[in-house]
Every structure is written in structure tokens, then in C-alpha cells.
Amino acid sequence: QEAGFNHVLLKKIFHDEEKFVVHEPLPGCVQFSDEGAANHNLICKAYDQPGIDLFIYNKNHYGKNKISKFPLRQSLQASQSISNLHKLNAAATIFAEQTLEVIEQGVFHNDVIFVGNKDHLLYHEKSFIEQGKVFNKIKENYGDKLHCIEIAEKDLSVTKAVSSYFFNSQLISTTDSQMAIIAPVECQEDKTTADLLNTIISSNDNLINEVHFVSCRQSMKNGGGPACLRLRVILTDNEQKSINKNFILSDELYLRLTSWVKKHYRDELSLQDLLDPLLCEEIYIALDELTTLLSLGSIYPFQA
Known part of the structure; x- marks a missing residue:
């Protein structure tokens, strides 16, 4: 997988x-x-x-x-x-x-x-x-x-x-x-x-x-x-120019990624949290925002 x-x-x-x-x-x-x-x-x-x-x-x-x-x-x-x-x-x-x-x-x-x-x-x-x-x-x-x-x-x-x-x-x-x-x-x-x-x-x-x-x-x-x-x-150098520009780290992208992490990344995760079905929804929302941020399109099965 x-x-x-x-x-x-x-x-x-x-x-x-x-x-x-x-x-x-x-x-x-x-x-x-x-x-x-x-x-x-x-x-x-x-x-x-x-x-x-x-x-x-x-x-x-x-x-x-x-x-x-x-x-x-x-x-x-x-x-x-x-x-x-x-x-x-x-x-x-x-x-x-x-x-x-x-x-x-x-x-x-x-x-x-x-x-x-x-x-x-x-x-x-x-x-x-x-x-x-x-x-x-x-x-x-x-x-x-x-x-x-x-x-x-x-x-x-x-x-x-x-x-x-x-x-x-x-x-x-x-x-x-x-x-x-x-x-x-x-x-x-x-x-x-x-x-x-x-x-x-x-x-x-x-x-x-x-x-x-x-x-x-x-x-x-x-x-x-x-x-x-x-x-x-x-x-x-020529090959590097052909890479998808959305994956080249810049100051602007760094700030956007940092903001995404602060918004979505939990400081701690307990066993009880893993039993919560809303955790899955929370992860889907975070990944959906990340793929939008990087202009990836739909790459996860839940986005199909």
C-alpha cells in the first residue's frame, strides 16, 4: 500500500x-x-x-x-x-x-x-x-x-x-x-x-x-x-527545472506548511483518541487541505 x-x-x-x-x-x-x-x-x-x-x-x-x-x-x-x-x-x-x-x-x-x-x-x-x-x-x-x-x-x-x-x-x-x-x-x-x-x-x-x-x-x-x-x-540543473514547482520549498511554502502543521498536528495522541471515529474525519480534513496546499489533486482513496 x-x-x-x-x-x-x-x-x-x-x-x-x-x-x-x-x-x-x-x-x-x-x-x-x-x-x-x-x-x-x-x-x-x-x-x-x-x-x-x-x-x-x-x-x-x-x-x-x-x-x-x-x-x-x-x-x-x-x-x-x-x-x-x-x-x-x-x-x-x-x-x-x-x-x-x-x-x-x-x-x-x-x-x-x-x-x-x-x-x-x-x-x-x-x-x-x-x-x-x-x-x-x-x-x-x-x-x-x-x-x-x-x-x-x-x-x-x-x-x-x-x-x-x-x-x-x-x-x-x-x-x-x-x-x-x-x-x-x-x-x-x-x-x-x-x-x-x-x-x-x-x-x-x-x-x-x-x-x-x-x-x-x-x-x-x-x-x-x-x-x-x-x-x-x-x-x-535542467532536470531540476522540470520538477513540479509545488514541491520546491520556498519561504512562502514553508510558512504555509508550518501553519498547516500547527493547525492540524496533535501534540499528543492517546489510546482513547484512537477509538474516536471523529479522529479519522479529522485526519481526512487535514490531508485534504494538504493536497490542496500542494496542488496535488486527489491522491488519497477517500478523495475519489
């Missing part, structure tokens, strides 16, 4: 069919269990140049799977299907498998233990099965210099990486020759992670020269750090 709704919404955002294709969701079955961008990285010199597509999975529906106390949420078949749908170059597409050890410690997505931007990769030494072979293949296929920053277990345990969401940071380009890390404030408060970040931004071996700490504790308590708070879509 969520995938179907997101498909409708994304088609509204990327509505120019000459520039964008929004594919239908994969079938909703165990063979195609897919957690999306959290398990994919594009390795490239520049955003408008070809690169290496790295897909990470943790189960193979047609192979022998490991037994984990946590659900294995990304199938090889889903990643392969996405690659095929996007007609990616097979020679520049790599599928890497997560280790059971990190899954058992709470690495439910690859972006909990790996972050990348362009040709800069920051990751834990226990990220993948046969990790050395994976990176040798990446380097061989990439054919240019890669900035690989591998963090050893002795310097940062998987357990602390998960609790601090060190790797669930955003790594972004601020200029063509500089990058910044947007990290959760937990990484600033912990000496181990703070020291690691200082080492990275002080190094002359990479382009990362800034770190910004943000407080996103509400999201962290629900399993999401800075990287989980965005859907990263790489666009050229």
Missing part, C-alpha cells in the same frame, strides 16, 4: 515524462523484498558522468540463506530487478552481500554501516562478505582514483556504529572540490565517534573538510538518522 501511494506521489513530483521515468513498484512478495535507496550507492567522479552502481543485499531467494534473529529485508532478486528496469550497464553494476555478523548487531540497512558520495566511500571493515574482493572489483571496474575510508572494528565497534548512527550520516558535496558530513549529534557527544570525524576532516587524503551535527533524536528513536530523513535524487 505504501509503495503504491509513493508511486503516485513520485509521478506527481517528477511529472515530465520526457525527462523522468517513475517505475511501478516491484511485486509485493518475499522474493522482491526491497528497502530502496538505503541499499544502493552510485560511485562516480561527477553526478553527470557514468559510474558504478553498488547494490547491497542480505538474502537470495533462490540460494542458501543465513539464519538471523532479525528479518532479512533486501533480496538479491529485488536489486537485480531494479538494475534491469533501469537498464544499467551490467559491467558497471556490483552486488555485494552483507555479513550476518553486522545484521545480528542491528545493521538492518547498508546505510547504517556505509555512506558514500561520488568517489568517496566511508564504511566499516565488516560491511560485506569477502569485502576485499568487493572493493577490488569496484576499483577495477571504476578505473579511477577512489577515496576509501575504512573504519576498523578496533577504532569503532559495529555496536557503537549502530547506536551512534555514525555511518547513517549524510555525505554531501558543498563545492566541486569539498564535501561535508551531516552527522547526528550523538556522534559529537561520544568521544570515539567525535575523534574519528575530526581525523577524517583533518586528513589530506580526502575532500571532506566539514562536519555538521544535527539533533534528530525523535527520528533516531524510530530507527532513522540523517541519511534516513531524505530521498536523494541526483538531478542536473
